[in-house]
Structure formats: structure tokens, C-alpha cells
Amino acid sequence: VTKGVILVGGPSKGTRMRPLSLDCAKPLLPIAGKPMVWHPLAALAKVPGLTEILIIGFYEDSVMSGFIKDAKREFPNIGISYLREYRPLGTAGGFTTVIRDSILRPPVPQNIFICNIDICSSWPLTEMMELHGKHRGVGTILGVNVKKETATNYGCIVSDPSSLVLHYVEKPESWISNMVNGGVYLFDKSLFDEIKIAMDDKAARAAEDPLLQLQSDEILQLEQDVIVPLAAAKKMYVYETNDFWRQIKTAASAVTASRLYLNRFKTIAPELLASSSAVIIPPSYIDPSAIIDPTAKIGPNVAIGPGVRIGEGVRVKDAIVMEGSTIERHACVLNSIVGNNCQVGPWARVDGEPEPEQDSKGKISVTVLATEVTLAPETLVRSCIVLPNKSLSKNSANQVLL
Numbered sequence: 001v002t003k004g005v006i007l008v009g010g011p012s013k014g015t016r017m018r019p020l021s022l023d024c025a026k027p028l029l030p031i032a033g034k035p036m037v038w039h040p041l042a043a044l045a046k047v048p049g050l051t052e053i054l055i056i057g058f059y060e061d062s063v064m065s066g067f068i069k070d071a072k073r074e075f076p077n078i079g080i081s082y083l084r085e086y087r088p089l090g091t092a093g094g095f096t097t098v099i100r101d102s103i104l105r106p107p108v109p110q111n112i113f114i115c116n117i118d119i120c121s122s123w124p125l126t127e128m129m130e131l132h133g134k135h136r137g138v139g140t141i142l143g144v145n146v147k148k149e150t151a152t153n154y155g156c157i158v159s160d161p162s163s164l165v166l167h168y169v170e171k172p173e174s175w176i177s178n179m180v181n182g183g184v185y186l187f188d189k190s191l192f193d194e195i196k197i198a199m200d201d202k203a204a205r206a207a208e209d210p211l212l213q214l215q216s217d218e219i220l221q222l223e224q225d226v227i228v229p230l231a232a233a234k235k236m237y238v239y240e241t242n243d244f245w246r247q248i249k250t251a252a253s254a255v256t257a258s259r260l261y262l263n264r265f266k267t268i269a270p271e272l273l274a275s276s277s278a279v280i281i282p283p284s285y286i287d288p289s290a291i292i293d294p295t296a297k298i299g300p301n302v303a304i305g306p307g308v309r310i311g312e313g314v315r316v317k318d319a320i321v322m323e324g325s326t327i328e329r330h331a332c333v334l335n336s337i338v339g340n341n342c343q344v345g346p347w348a349r350v351d352g353e354p355e356p357e358q359d360s361k362g363k364i365s366v367t368v369l370a371t372e373v374t375l376a377p378e379t380l381v382r383s384c385i386v387l388p389n390k391s392l393s394k395n396s397a398n399q400v401l402l
């Protein structure tokens with residue numbers, strides 16, 4: 001038996017997703033037409049022998065309840081629940097208090113998957129299980145290769161040819177390797193013993209270090225407090241994937257992730273994609289309740305949410321259009337995210353640059369219209385972040401419109 005845990009964090013994080021995350025919690029932001037949290041959930045649901053998925057975070061229950069209801073309906077054979085941390089406990093802190101009983105209740109799992117939410121990946125979970133079954137370690141990490149310049153933003157991994165992790169450093173100050181922690185783990189149930197050891201160890205260190213005493217004794221980080229000592233004890237392995245993988249931290253990366261997932265749907269779930277018609281260039285996702293004028297041209301890499309209306313002659317490409325928005329006739333939306341209930345007037349143009357390969361500090365690439373933004377006819381908005389409820393009638397470029 002296997003169980004799955006998805007770490008969704010809480011409202012204090014996700015600041016780089018603003019202004020989108022002002023109205024829609026990060027786990028629910030639509031990526032390729034599905035809430036962000038749906039992607040790891042659907043991947044876990046396919047794992048043979050997986051009985052239960054626990055989503056853990058510190059969002060209010062009411063934020064997640066609609067999603068949980070839908071997920072239970074979609075995956076009726078799997079137990080799915082959201083468990084709330086009363087405050088941020090770190091990536092492993094919730095294991096001792098919030099989810100321990102749920103995970104360890106029968107059927108007691110032999111293995112536990114842990115997934116970060118803010119990544120997009122092909123989720124090679126069966127491959128990880130295969131490797132995990134072959135070694136005697138406690139855990140297997142998904143390893144991905146990133147550009148040398150960006151590696152230090154991640155947990156960095158040095159391994160040997162047998163996939164044994166020789167060295168793990170969380171966000172090191174200087175470069176140690178291009179292989180990084182992809183934010184997906186498979187652990188033996190003895191993880192709980194390791195967490196207990198890490199807790200005791202932290203308490204012992206706190207007794208000597210007044211600075212540590214200030215920190216809550218319930219906070220525990222999976223990476224620094226559990227994986228680092230496990231790697232030092234030669235008990236961690238890494239499954240290296242060459243398939244696609246990205247972090248989803250910014251609005252621009254949401255558009256990239258949407259593109260990667262839509263491309264993947266072409267092979268694994270073509271039924272999810274909008275059926276091809278003369279004006280829809282695949283891959284695109286169009287919610288069945290959206291109304292699209294037959295003369296509009298949509299795609300590739302477009303995800304259109306529920307209740308959206310697209311007028312005649314409209315062009316949409318490389319974009320996410322969220323629930324309830326209207327794009328009026330002959331408007332054009334490229335490399336952008338249009339938030340909930342926006343109104344883009346006739347002949348308006350909303351465009352941006354694709355996500356840059358590397359974080360170009362302060363420069364806006366993808367245009368983001370937050371909730372209920374209105375654009376007057378023929379307005380041009382290029383590489384801008386537009387805050388909620390704004391009405392724009394002047395052209396703007398490269399700025400945050402408050």
C-alpha cells in the first residue's frame with residue numbers, strides 16, 4: 001500500500017503570483033485548465049496500490065473544500081482529504097502532528113509519496129517506485145538537471161552511478177551540482193522514525209543555541225532537517241528524470257507550465273483538449289461552458305476557463321483566460337494571463353514576452369490582468385501587471401498598474 005501527501009503551503013507564500021493570488025489561492029490557479037493541485041493529485045491517483053492522498057497546508061478549509069469535493073468525485077476509489085496546519089509548520093512539521101494518524105491508520109502504507117505543489121513535471125512516479133524497490137535506502141528523490149546559473153535556487157544533489165545521494169545541500173551559497181531536488185519524494189514508512197530523530201536532534205541543538213530556542217519546536221524542514229542527515233547516512237537515492245520539469249513560482253511560469261502540460265495532454269489525455277475545429281490550434285483547453293465565436297482563432301497553448309466568452313475575430317495564443325472573462329471582437333491576447341471576470345474591449349491588445357529563461361529581475365514578461373480588470377476598446381497593454389478592478393483606457397507598457 002502507498003499513500004500520497006501534497007504540500008500546498010499557505011496564503012503567506014505565493015507572493016510572486018500576485019496579483020493573481022489575491023483572489024485565487026495558489027493551489028487553485030488554473031494551469032492547462034486544471035487547478036495547480038490537480039496535477040500532482042491526478043498523477044498520484046494513477047499509482048497502483050495508492051489508497052489515500054492527504055493535502056496539507058495552512059489555507060482555510062473553505063478555500064480547499066470545493067476542490068476536494070470535485071476531486072473525490074473524479075477519483076472515487078481514493079481517499080482524498082485536506083488537513084490544515086494551524087500555522088506554517090515547515091515541509092515536515094505537519095507529519096508529526098497534523099497527518100501522522102491519517103497516514104498510519106490502516107491500511108498502513110509501506111511507502112509514502114510527498115509532492116510539492118509548485119512544480120510542473122511529467123510525474124515519473126512509477127519509475128521512482130521501481131528504483132525505490134531496488135535499493136535499501138529510506139527515500140528516493142526526483143532529481144532534475146537545471147542550468148548551472150540557477151542551480152543554487154534549489155536543493156542540490158551530488159550522487160554516484162548507483163543513484164546513491166552522496167551529498168545534499170539545500171540552496172547552497174555556491175554551485176555544487178546541476179542536479180537538483182525536483183520536489184517529489186518517495187519514502188519508506190520509517191520516514192516517521194527519521195522525523196522523530198530530526199525533532200529530537202533539533203530540540204537538543206536548541207537547548208544549546210538561544211537563537212534556535214526562539215523558533216517554534218514544531219517546525220521542521222524536510223530538506224534541511226531530514227534529507228540532509230539521511231544523505232549523510234547514505235540512506236537517500238535519486239531518480240534522475242530527463243523529462244520536462246519547471247518550478248511554478250511566478251505568473252510567467254504559470255503560462256510556461258500550462259504549455260508544457262497541454263503538450264503532454266496530447267499524448268496522455270487527448271480527451272482533455274479542445275476538439276480540433278478550424279479555429280482551434282492544439283494543444284488548447286477550452287472549458288465546455290465557454291462560448292467561442294466560430295471566427296475566433298485560439299491556440300496553441302491556450303487554456304480557457306468556465307463561462308468565458310470570446311467574440312468574433314479574436315486571437316488568443318500562449319495565454320490563460322480565467323473564469324467569467326470576456327474578450328470582445330477582434331481583440332488579441334498573447335503571452336498573457338487574464339484573471340477572473342475581466343472585460344477586454346473590442347480591438348484591444350493584451351500581450352507580453354514569453355517567460356525568460358532566467359529571472360530578469362524587475363522586468364515584466366507575461367502580462368497579467370488581475371480580477372475584474374476592464375480594458376476600453378483599442379487599448380494596448382504590453383508586459384504589464386494590472387491590479388484588480390482597474391479600468392484602463394490608455395496604452396501601457398512595462399509597468400505595474402496600481
Ligand code: GDD
Binds near residue numbers: 008013058091155
Ligand atoms: N503544509 C506546508 N506547510 N507546506 C509548506 C510549508 C509549510 O509550512 N512551507 C512550504 N510548503 C510547501 C510549498 O507549498 C511547496 O509545495 C513546498 O512545500 C516547498 O516550498 P518551499 O518551502 O517554498 O521551498 P522551495 O519551493 O523554494 O524549494 C523546494 O522545492 C524545490 C523544487 O521546486 C525545496 O524542496 C528545494 O530543495 C527544491 O529544489
Ligand code: GTP
Binds near residue numbers: 313349
Ligand atoms: P499564426 O497566423 O497564428 O500562425 O500567427 P503568426 O505566425 O502570424 O504569429 P504572431 O505571434 O505574430 O501573431 C499571432 C496571431 O495573432 C496572428 O494570426 C496575427 O494575425 C494575430 N494578431 C496579431 N495582432 C493582432 C491584433 O491586434 N488583433 C487581432 N485580432 N489579431 C492579431
